[in-house]
Amino acid sequence: MPSVLEDMAADAVTATELLVVWQQPSSRAMIPVGVLAFDGRLYTFEYLPNVAEIDEFRPLLGFRDFTVTYESDELFPLFHERVLDPTRPDFTRVLDDLKIDPASATPWEQLVRSGGSSEGDTLQVTPLPREEAGGGWTCTALVAGVRYLARKSIATADGVTRIYTADELESLLDRLSAGQVLRVVAEVGNEYNSEAQVLFTEQQExxxxxxxxxxxxxxxxxxxxxxxxxxxxxxxxxxxxxHLRVLVTLHADEPFDQLRDRINSTTRSA
Known part of the structure; x- marks a missing residue:
């Protein structure tokens, strides 16, 4: 099955909406709070419904009013500061890791592909899940917690994984390849996140x-x-x-409208 990034033409990248996700300090939960968009000419930002009701959340810098749709001819400063500086020594390598041509990359394309954040950041952006032709929805994301495989075992309904050594973890990653299908399995007993889900290969890795x-x-x-x-x-x-080791495209066959309703409801339940 072709991935979103392989099939995404320049115009499609330009039109992508980005979901803005914020980390709640007390729970460390990542909660969607707004949508950043670009139509090739105009940047817009607006908060999700009921965001004012989220515990501990305060307006983002430059976006004080929860009810306004903000517009700009240039990328808003809060998000522009999350774009890589071309003078950085690792600029070319990082963009290559994200499958972006360093010679033509735009700030918006960087945000679409990278999320504009580093590990431990309290704010990130990510491509908003989108409807697939023929039904269902898809979403591109960077795999989280890869390094934890060398620190903890993971319990699922299928059993408990072992802890990998550093060399074994690198060997596991070396065996992965583009186009490979991964299973999504719920973790059991995760005290931090009861809804945590782990990606497994067909070989149960x-x-x-x-x-x-x-x-x-x-x-x-x-x-x-x-x-x-x-x-x-x-x-x-x-x-x-x-946080850049593995990039995947998720596919779900449930109706897209159900997913959009769920995104909006996360602000009411947070």
Missing amino acids: PVGYLPDWLAKLTAPCLTNGSTLHAVIDRVNDTSAGW
Whole structure:
């Protein structure tokens, strides 16, 4: 199955909406709070419904009014500062890891592909899940928690994984390839996130976690009969940070309208 990034033409990248996700300090939960968009000419930002009711959330810098749709001819400063500086020594390598041509990359394309954040950041952006032709929805994401496979075992309904040594973890990642299908399995007994989901190969090897914000959206798919799987887009080597090691495209066959309703409801339940 072709991935979103392989099929995404320049115009499609330009039109992509980005979901803005914020980390709640007390719970560390990643909660969708707004949508950043670009139509090729105008940038817009607007908050999701009921965002003012989220505990501990305060207006983002430059976006004080929860009810306004903000517009700009240039990328808003809050998000522009998350774009890589071309003078950075690792600029070319990082963009190559993200499958972006450094010679022509735009700030918007960088945000679409990278999320504009580093590990530990409290704010990130990610391509908003979109409807697939023929039904269902898809979403591209960077796999989270890859490094934890060398620190902890993971319990699922299928059993408990072992802890990998550093060399074994690299060997596992070396065996992954673009186009490979991964299973999405709920973790059991995760005290931090009861909806945590792990990506597994067909050989029952864990690859890492779905980002928490995405796991919150996909959790119902694991119990309502929807089909859910991920396809690897790219596997980067050790020169990439842990949060850039594996890029996947998630596919779900549930109606897209149900997913959009769920995104909006996350602000009411947070």
